[in-house]
Amino acid sequence: MLEPRKNNGIIVYNSISNLNPMTRIVFILVLCFSCLCGQAQFSRDTAYRQIKKLQSEGVDTIIRYGKIVPMYGWIEQSKQLGEIVVQEYTFVFYQTKGETYLMRFMTYSDSAGIMGRTAVSKPMKVDAELMLKWAADNITTIIKQPICSHIIKQKPDGVNTVYDIYYPSHTEGINIGVLVGKEQVGHDFTFEDCQYNYSDNGPENLNYSYNIQTSTYKLYLILQAITQSVQNELKY
Amino acid sequence: MQKILIGILCLLSFSSYSQDLADKVKSEIESFHRRGIDTTIIFFVAFVHTGFPRKVKGLGDTIMIFDSDYIFYKENGKGMLIACIDYVSEDGTYTDIAVSKPFPVNCDSLFDYSLKRLDDFDRGYVFPFVYRIPWENDSVYIPLKTSHPSNFDVAISAGTYHSSQSFKGDDFDTNAYTNGPRNLNYPHNISTVTYKLYNMLQETVDKVRDELFFVGTKKK
Numbered sequence: 001m002l003e004p005r006k007n008n009g010i011i012v013y014n015s016i017s018n019l020n021p022m023t024r025i026v027f028i029l030v031l032c033f034s035c036l037c038g039q040a041q042f043s044r045d046t047a048y049r050q051i052k053k054l055q056s057e058g059v060d061t062i063i064r065y066g067k068i069v070p071m072y073g074w075i076e077q078s079k080q081l082g083e084i085v086v087q088e089y090t091f092v093f094y095q096t097k098g099e100t101y102l103m104r105f106m107t108y109s110d111s112a113g114i115m116g117r118t119a120v121s122k123p124m125k126v127d128a129e130l131m132l133k134w135a136a137d138n139i140t141t142i143i144k145q146p147i148c149s150h151i152i153k154q155k156p157d158g159v160n161t162v163y164d165i166y167y168p169s170h171t172e173g174i175n176i177g178v179l180v181g182k183e184q185v186g187h188d189f190t191f192e193d194c195q196y197n198y199s200d201n202g203p204e205n206l207n208y209s210y211n212i213q214t215s216t217y218k219l220y221l222i223l224q225a226i227t228q229s230v231q232n233e234l235k236y
Numbered sequence: 237m238q239k240i241l242i243g244i245l246c247l248l249s250f251s252s253y254s255q256d257l258a259d260k261v262k263s264e265i266e267s268f269h270r271r272g273i274d275t276t277i278i279f280f281v282a283f284v285h286t287g288f289p290r291k292v293k294g295l296g297d298t299i300m301i302f303d304s305d306y307i308f309y310k311e312n313g314k315g316m317l318i319a320c321i322d323y324v325s326e327d328g329t330y331t332d333i334a335v336s337k338p339f340p341v342n343c344d345s346l347f348d349y350s351l352k353r354l355d356d357f358d359r360g361y362v363f364p365f366v367y368r369i370p371w372e373n374d375s376v377y378i379p380l381k382t383s384h385p386s387n388f389d390v391a392i393s394a395g396t397y398h399s400s401q402s403f404k405g406d407d408f409d410t411n412a413y414t415n416g417p418r419n420l421n422y423p424h425n426i427s428t429v430t431y432k433l434y435n436m437l438q439e440t441v442d443k444v445r446d447e448l449f450f451v452g453t454k455k456k
Contacts, residue, residue, distance in 0.1 A: 151377040160424035163366040165379055210376045
């Protein structure tokens with residue numbers, strides 16, 4: 001349907017405006033239908049396929065770390081992509097031939113505001129051997145210590161005490177996975193689960209002291225520090 | 237080209253206009269409004285990933301019902317009930333939505349109780365089952381997660397008043413299992429108007445469920 005044509009020696013493709021009306025309608029309908037059937041979580045799915053590929057190549061210690069904010073995003077300055085709004089991303093750490101590498105899979109809006117763009121970074125060598133070793137050594141503790149929901153105590157009727165789950169409208173959803181040989185563990189939690197309270201005078205998160213002592217939280221802090229320090233250096 | 241266009245339009249139509257239970261309930265409520273009935277109590281029951289095979293009049297002997305909406309209303313001073321269900325046919329070959337014929341029920345106390353307590357019903361929020369486990373010198377508070385939860389909604393409409401409460405069956409349990417972790421929200425939850433209405437609705441539905449006669453339309 002989109003025939004390549006020569007333009008000053010460069011092969012370009014016909015834009016949609018050059019198509020005949022019927023072909024244009026069919027093209028738009030196919031696009032609409034694709035959107036209906038489309039999948040939003042690019043990074044997690046693609047990272048999963050990459051992890052499977054790494055495992056088939058004999059890589060046995062892998063860490064996955066992803067973030068998503070539904071209907072929201074993070075502004076980033078990328079050397080290659082310019083100013084972008086990242087909607088969700090997943091980092092994959094792995095060790096092969098004695099070196100540790102990191103890859104980033106993301107969905108973003110580009111500087112022109114076009115949503116749903118996807119990108120995969122080239123593997124980047126990072127100094128994270130200690131983290132992978134620590135995670136592998138502590139996988140049993142990580143399995144046993146998930147981060148628990150942000151629970152607050154209230155007295156809605158002035159009589160009975162109730163324990164409620166705090167659901168913010170826009171929060172960072174975080175997922176961490178550790179894969180060591182055949183053992184694997186994954187935890188999903190939110191940024192607010194690790195906060196003492198959600199506003200200055202808001203009620204205390206009853207799980208705060210537990211959550212910040214878990215191995216999962218410690219791993220999260222390390223992952224956050226490493227990824228923030230290198231994310232602007234990644235090449236897509 | 238025209239054939240391709242028609243094919244794509246058909247695909248889009250099927251994906252956009254599949255009727256579900258909520259649509260059916262909405263159309264029943266609109267039909268009530270046309271007949272001047274503006275006071276209803278809807279009791280929605282859903283068993284996630286679970287169905288119970290049972291004999292259903294008008295549909296068969298081993299129908300698997302997933303979700304049910306029981307709509308209580310009064311017409312000409314008489315209490316009535318219709319039910320809308322989402323079910324799988326006896327041979328498992330199709331799913332459908334069926335609506336029962338109106339069935340007379342005694343729901344005076346149900347309407348009297350709820351309509352006098354609309355403000356309390358608004359505030360009758362049911363909190364999730366949360367339990368506490370000791371951890372070192374501290375505690376961890378965990379919401380109960382079950383593989384097959386039963387979900388309920390109670391929705392009251394009276395003229396311009398519309399309100400609903402959603403909850404899970406576990407929210408009214410004292411313990412996760414016999415001698416298991418205790419539900420910290422149990423004392424509050426059972427003090428709500430929602431809980432009392434839930435019991436009244438459950439009791440009424442249990443009495444008449446097997447008497448309802450359904451008409452299915454074999455949609456899918």
